[in-house]
Structure formats: structure tokens, C-alpha cells
Amino acid sequence: MTLPQTKSSSKPTTPSPNVVAWAILSLAIGGFGIGTTEFAMMGLLPNVAEGVGVSVPTAGHVISAYALGVVVGAPLLVAIGAKMPRKTLALGLMALFTVGNLLSVLAQDYTTLLVTRFIAGLPHGAFFGVAAVLAASMVAPTKRGRAISMVMMGLSVANVLGVPLATFVGQQFGWRWLFVLVGGIGIVTMVCMFVFVPAQKAHPDASLRRELGTLKRGQVWLTLLVGVVGFGGFFAVYTYVANTMTDVAGFDAGFLPVIVGLYGLGMVAGNYVGGRMADWSVMGSIYLMMGFIAAVLVIYAATVHIQWMALLMIFVIGASGAMLVPSLQTRLLDVSPGAPTLASSLNHSALNMANALGAFVGGLVITWGWGFTAPALVGAVLAVLGLAIALFSGFLDKGSRTGRAAVDG
Incomplete structure (x- = not known):
């Protein structure tokens, strides 16, 4: 080069x-x-x-x-x-x-x-x-x-x-x-x-007022909410992965760097695939990945006690979460025309809030005595809620397009 x-x-x-x-x-x-x-x-x-x-x-x-x-x-x-x-x-x-x-x-x-x-x-x-x-x-x-x-x-x-x-x-x-x-x-x-x-x-019309005007768009908030809620399940698992892998899967603590490395490799692979999925269909990818994350977390909770399945699923969890991010980022660009920078930046605020939410609810169910696999099941529920929010957002989009078509006709 x-x-x-x-x-x-x-x-x-x-x-x-x-x-x-x-x-x-x-x-x-x-x-x-x-x-x-x-x-x-x-x-x-x-x-x-x-x-x-x-x-x-x-x-x-x-x-x-x-x-x-x-x-x-x-x-x-x-x-x-x-x-x-x-x-x-x-x-x-x-x-x-x-x-x-x-x-x-x-x-x-x-x-x-x-x-x-x-x-x-x-x-x-x-x-x-x-x-x-x-x-x-x-x-x-x-x-x-x-x-x-x-x-x-x-x-x-x-x-x-x-x-x-x-x-x-x-x-x-x-x-x-x-x-x-x-x-x-x-x-x-x-x-x-x-x-x-x-x-x-x-942008020739760039201003503080223009950027903040993005926050008046309902679709911006819905997309951010998909990230906060849907991604919360991803972090509910990641926060307690060390305890789950040692106490449930039975790995030695010295093996944790390999496990975390597998998780990271999954993120690299997922990020690569996620970019291409976003170019295929932004909303279609969000729907697909939210459902996929929910399914993956349920399978993880059911099979994590089997060591080879635990290793496979930790890679898949890393990949599934990373696959979602490019579509969320692209969606925010789409729903904030003229002032995309603020909306795009808020995606990472949303993901950090998802981190806090996932860690909190994951810790809550562990405190209740449900065990270290419970955060994954709670995470699956959060992913389903994220899918519901995304479907509602897509429904509003479809309604808006239908209304415009009727006016044009």
C-alpha cells in the first residue's frame, strides 16, 4: 500500500x-x-x-x-x-x-x-x-x-x-x-x-441549536433505547464471565486470559460481519441480531457447564454483540439528517448505560441466589425487549412512509 x-x-x-x-x-x-x-x-x-x-x-x-x-x-x-x-x-x-x-x-x-x-x-x-x-x-x-x-x-x-x-x-x-x-x-x-x-x-448551518435539535427526534431516542436495553444482556454476561467460567464451567482461573481472548476474537469477527450486515439492511440486521442475541444467551445458560460448549458460546456471545453495533451506529446516522454527530456520539453513552444496566440486573439475580447462569437468562429477556423496541421503531417508520405516499398521491 x-x-x-x-x-x-x-x-x-x-x-x-x-x-x-x-x-x-x-x-x-x-x-x-x-x-x-x-x-x-x-x-x-x-x-x-x-x-x-x-x-x-x-x-x-x-x-x-x-x-x-x-x-x-x-x-x-x-x-x-x-x-x-x-x-x-x-x-x-x-x-x-x-x-x-x-x-x-x-x-x-x-x-x-x-x-x-x-x-x-x-x-x-x-x-x-x-x-x-x-x-x-x-x-x-x-x-x-x-x-x-x-x-x-x-x-x-x-x-x-x-x-x-x-x-x-x-x-x-x-x-x-x-x-x-x-x-x-x-x-x-x-x-x-x-x-x-x-x-x-x-456543515454550513452547523450550530449548537441544530445539533441539540436531533434530540427532538423520537426515532433517535428509540434507537438509543434499543442499545441501552438490548445490549444490557450482553454486558450482564460479560460482567460475571470470570465467576461463571470458574464456578460453573469448572475452568482454572489461570485459563481466564484464553477465555477473554476468545471473547475478543468473537468481537473482531462480529464487527467485520456486522458492517456488511448493516450495508445489507440496517433495520433488518437489528431485528435479526436482537433475536440472535436472545437465543445465544439462552443456549449459553443451558450449556455453560460443558467446557467445550462454554468456549464456543463465549466466542459467539462476543461476536453477536459486536455484530449489532455497526447497525445501531448507521441507524443513528439515518434518523438524524443534517446533524448526525451528536446522535452518533450518544450511541456510546447508550452502550455505557447498557453496561451499567447489565451489571446491575446480573448482580441482582445472583444476589437472589439464582446462580451465575441467571444473568444470561435475564440478558435474553433484555434482548427480547430490545427487539420489541426496534420493531416498534420500524413500525413507526413504515407508517411515516405510508403517510407521505398518501399525501404525494
Whole structure:
């Protein structure tokens, strides 16, 4: 692959496939860094707790602070940057992410670490939202799903390569090196984006009011609700996967890295397939995947005590969840014409809320004494509810089209 030419032209041109490939790779590297810092913290939590002198449960609030930053930052930062060119906004968001992680290196106490993790989480959702819009704008409409999935591939690959590497480095050399590593990835991302991502002017009518106007659209909220509820089942299983695999499937704790790696490989495969499914049919893919996730979680609950089935199903669960994301992201672009950036960014706020919902309801049924397979069954119920919401959204779409056809006729 040869490097793209960056000479400007007075005549606007569609980026060549070579330019698009390098631009999407640059954005995916940012996703790789974000995924690494988000998920590696879970494996290093005991080290962090010891380092700042708190208990492990208390240290877990550091992860919650990051998630809260994601939820707050997505609408806030996109609204603030509404009039900025998208490339400039993406660079600024990655700069904030990098600074937040490097400040975490310097945190000497628990309170400071909470603040720096919150700062690092602020640009998470906004970056993915802007990156999705950038990627979709560089390709034909029939290839938007694939372009978005390639940006999200960085997040999936992080679970296979970035998280194990960062965990190893953190265990061997100290947990602060996780943030040094991620800060370095952030700097590489900014350099690559500056060189390879084509400049895009802001929408001529871009404004804070225009972006916030997206929130008046019922279909935006329905799509976000599909993500919060439907994806909650995915996280209900993932949150308690270690206990399920050791206590129910009977694996040794030392085998957990292999299990988590299988889960990550499933995400990579699912993300790849999901992009192509979104290009086939956005709503059709959402319907299909919500039903598939429900079925997969029921099978997982019924067969997890069989070790080879447990390994197979953990791969399939990772794949099924990742297959859904490109369609949700593309759907948000479709239902927010003229101001897609905020809606696209809110997808990641929704997924973090799904994380909280899944962990909560999963923990609730375990506390009630239903066992470690119960979260999967609760997750299946959530997936069915997500499917019902998606079907209602599609029904409203069909009704709207019928009404317009009647008026035109």
C-alpha cells in the first residue's frame, strides 16, 4: 500500500480508496487506544487499589468515573464543537483523551485518579461518534456500515491485543504504565489523523441549536433505547464471565486470559460481519441480531457447564454483540439528517448505560441466589425487549412512509 497524496485541489474530489483506507486506519488506532484503557483497568484493579491505598471495591469506582465521563462527554463535547470542522474536532477529542491518560500517570491519590479518569472518559463517545461520521462521509452510501465497522474494529482488536499487553505491562512494571502506553497510542493517533484524514468543513448551518435539535427526534431516542436495553444482556454476561467460567464451567482461573481472548476474537469477527450486515439492511440486521442475541444467551445458560460448549458460546456471545453495533451506529446516522454527530456520539453513552444496566440486573439475580447462569437468562429477556423496541421503531417508520405516499398521491 502506498501512502496517499495530500496535495490540495481547488476542485472537491471524492477520496480515493487508498486515502480512505489510511484515514479509517488512523481513526481505528484511536479506537484501539480507547478500548485498551477502558478494559485493561479491570484486570489491573487490585494493583490500582494497592497503589492509591483503597480497597478493591472502592477502586472499582475509578472505572465508574470513566464510564460517567463517557455518558456526560458525548453530548457535551459534540455540542460545544458543533461548528468545528470534523477533523479538527476529532483531533481535539483525541488530545483531551491523551491528556486525561497522561494525567492519570501522575495521580498520587484516589481522588485525583477519579478526576483524571473522568477527564479521560469525556471524549470517548464523542470521538467514536465523530469518527463514524467521518468514515461514513468518505465512502458510498452502500458501504457506510463497513466503513463504520472498520473504525470500531480498533475497539474490538483492543480486547485481543491491547488489553492483554497493557495488563501484562501494568503487572510487571506498575499500573501507571497502562496510562503511559495509552497516552503514547493517543499521540500516534493524532499524528496519523493529522496526516491521513482529509479535511472536512463543518456543515454550513452547523450550530449548537441544530445539533441539540436531533434530540427532538423520537426515532433517535428509540434507537438509543434499543442499545441501552438490548445490549444490557450482553454486558450482564460479560460482567460475571470470570465467576461463571470458574464456578460453573469448572475452568482454572489461570485459563481466564484464553477465555477473554476468545471473547475478543468473537468481537473482531462480529464487527467485520456486522458492517456488511448493516450495508445489507440496517433495520433488518437489528431485528435479526436482537433475536440472535436472545437465543445465544439462552443456549449459553443451558450449556455453560460443558467446557467445550462454554468456549464456543463465549466466542459467539462476543461476536453477536459486536455484530449489532455497526447497525445501531448507521441507524443513528439515518434518523438524524443534517446533524448526525451528536446522535452518533450518544450511541456510546447508550452502550455505557447498557453496561451499567447489565451489571446491575446480573448482580441482582445472583444476589437472589439464582446462580451465575441467571444473568444470561435475564440478558435474553433484555434482548427480547430490545427487539420489541426496534420493531416498534420500524413500525413507526413504515407508517411515516405510508403517510407521505398518501399525501404525494
